[in-house]
Amino acid sequence: MGREIISRSVIKRLPRYYSYLEELSQEGKVRISSKELADKMKLTASQIRQDLNNFGGFGHQGYGYNISDLRQEIGAILGVDEKLKAILVGVGNIGTALATQINFQKRGFDLIGLFDVDEDIVGKEVNGIKVTHMDDLSSFCEQNKPVTAVLCIPKAAAYDVAKKLIDNGVTSFWNFSHFDLNVNFDGIVVENVHLGDSLLTLSYMTKNR
Amino acid sequence: MGREIISRSVIKRLPRYYSYLEELSQEGKVRISSKELADKMKLTASQIRQDLNNFGGFGHQGYGYNISDLRQEIGAILGVDEKLKAILVGVGNIGTALATQINFQKRGFDLIGLFDVDEDIVGKEVNGIKVTHMDDLSSFCEQNKPVTAVLCIPKAAAYDVAKKLIDNGVTSFWNFSHFDLNVNFDGIVVENVHLGDSLLTLSYMTKNR
Numbered sequence: 001m002g003r004e005i006i007s008r009s010v011i012k013r014l015p016r017y018y019s020y021l022e023e024l025s026q027e028g029k030v031r032i033s034s035k036e037l038a039d040k041m042k043l044t045a046s047q048i049r050q051d052l053n054n055f056g057g058f059g060h061q062g063y064g065y066n067i068s069d070l071r072q073e074i075g076a077i078l079g080v081d082e083k084l085k086a087i088l089v090g091v092g093n094i095g096t097a098l099a100t101q102i103n104f105q106k107r108g109f110d111l112i113g114l115f116d117v118d119e120d121i122v123g124k125e126v127n128g129i130k131v132t133h134m135d136d137l138s139s140f141c142e143q144n145k146p147v148t149a150v151l152c153i154p155k156a157a158a159y160d161v162a163k164k165l166i167d168n169g170v171t172s173f174w175n176f177s178h179f180d181l182n183v184n185f186d187g188i189v190v191e192n193v194h195l196g197d198s199l200l201t202l203s204y205m206t207k208n209r
Numbered sequence: 210m211g212r213e214i215i216s217r218s219v220i221k222r223l224p225r226y227y228s229y230l231e232e233l234s235q236e237g238k239v240r241i242s243s244k245e246l247a248d249k250m251k252l253t254a255s256q257i258r259q260d261l262n263n264f265g266g267f268g269h270q271g272y273g274y275n276i277s278d279l280r281q282e283i284g285a286i287l288g289v290d291e292k293l294k295a296i297l298v299g300v301g302n303i304g305t306a307l308a309t310q311i312n313f314q315k316r317g318f319d320l321i322g323l324f325d326v327d328e329d330i331v332g333k334e335v336n337g338i339k340v341t342h343m344d345d346l347s348s349f350c351e352q353n354k355p356v357t358a359v360l361c362i363p364k365a366a367a368y369d370v371a372k373k374l375i376d377n378g379v380t381s382f383w384n385f386s387h388f389d390l391n392v393n394f395d396g397i398v399v400e401n402v403h404l405g406d407s408l409l410t411l412s413y414m415t416k417n418r
Contacts, residue, residue, distance in 0.1 A: 011410075011413060012410070014409070014410075014413065015403070015405070015406035015407075015409035015410055015413075016403075016406060018409060019387060019403075019405060019406060019409075039392075040389075040392060041389070041392070042389070042391060042392055077413065078409050078412050078413045079412045079413055079415070079416035079417070080409070080412065082416060084412070084415060084416070092306075092310070093302075093305060093306035093309050093310050094306045094310055096302060096306070097301075097302035097303045097305070097306040098404070100302050101301070101302050101303055101404075102404055102405065102408060103405070104408070106405075107405060107408040107409050107412055108408075108409070108412030108416070109408065109412065147415065148411070148415060171415075172411065172414070172415040174407070174408060174411050178228060180249075180250070180251070182251060183249060183250070183251055189411070189414045189415050189418055191407055191408075191410055191411035191414065193402070193404065193407055194224070194225075194228075195307070195310075195311055195402065196224070196228065196311065196312070196315075196316060197224035197225060197228060198224075198383070198400055198402055199311060199313070199316040199317075199318065199383060199400075200223070200224035200227060200228075200287050200289070200316050200317070201220075201221070201224055201400055202357070202381065202383050202398070202400035203287055203288045203289065203293070203316055203317030203318065204220060204223065204286065204287045204288055205381070205398045205400065206288070206293060206356065206357060206380075206381040206398050207288035207291060207293070207317070208288070209398055
């Protein structure tokens, strides 16, 4: 399979392939040609074939891809079947939206804890999970050993909270705070969602089309 | 200035430069060297110099960049001073979080309307803006001429809503629905925030570090 040699640009397209194949699968479709897949994803058929050749022999000339097999293989590469324990820190608007709206299970995570410092929020239940005070983070981590943290806290608090999480064994971050974690900590994995920067990009694209 | 020849990869770094320079500016800093800026942003000093050379002579050998001037110039390129009218459709958890949490003004937009179809939500005020029913979208657009829409609706509704918006003159989208707008409509500008795909990427990175 040679999984270790999959290039970064292919990796970045995998979630899109996966989501799309999942959708086709739910619609009951069994096969799809590289041309059809290419049209739907605004890529070229040859790019699709090249990308998917990384994952073994799911394509057959003139026959297309088996959607379910391909989806399963890409899912395995993305790690959706191996659930990592995740916690979310900062149960404000964004944090609540993520805890409520995002299906963590389907994306390889098990959301097991919510944390905040606001006494008005601590003790509330969000999507069936009770919000715990940050003071109890260490004992929670000792007991449950979460690997990943979703950070939905203001930038000003991000350094201290991230440090506390790392000291308690967290090594992977889904970062919604406008704080560059990788610059400040080594040896961690970070996926940034900088919404403000995304809106600035839209501003540029709209005004310079 | 040669703004039209700024490469795509530079453009993608501009929001980060801008946010960071803004922060430095707020801290009262006046100048920064390319080395210092590089360290903070995990880029090389020569990459920084190359990027910023696109924007005229703000750097001086041994003297660094004037933070305020550089921030202003990058802001002008990103279009932060020219406010485009924006509306948000889908005032659920994510929509409410964005309307409340994101400073649109600072990023070149004026959020002037919120829309939903849910009778429990219509009429409510979110961050000082009353939620309007989608039935009134056309008359609102005719009167106010919004250019940009923030889409926070389920995938199933995305095609119809996007079509209605485009028919009413909207040409630019900040897209939080898992629906590929560009594939279905031509001549529009789209900035996607696919949170599910982002979480899948984190899953891959965490399990294959």
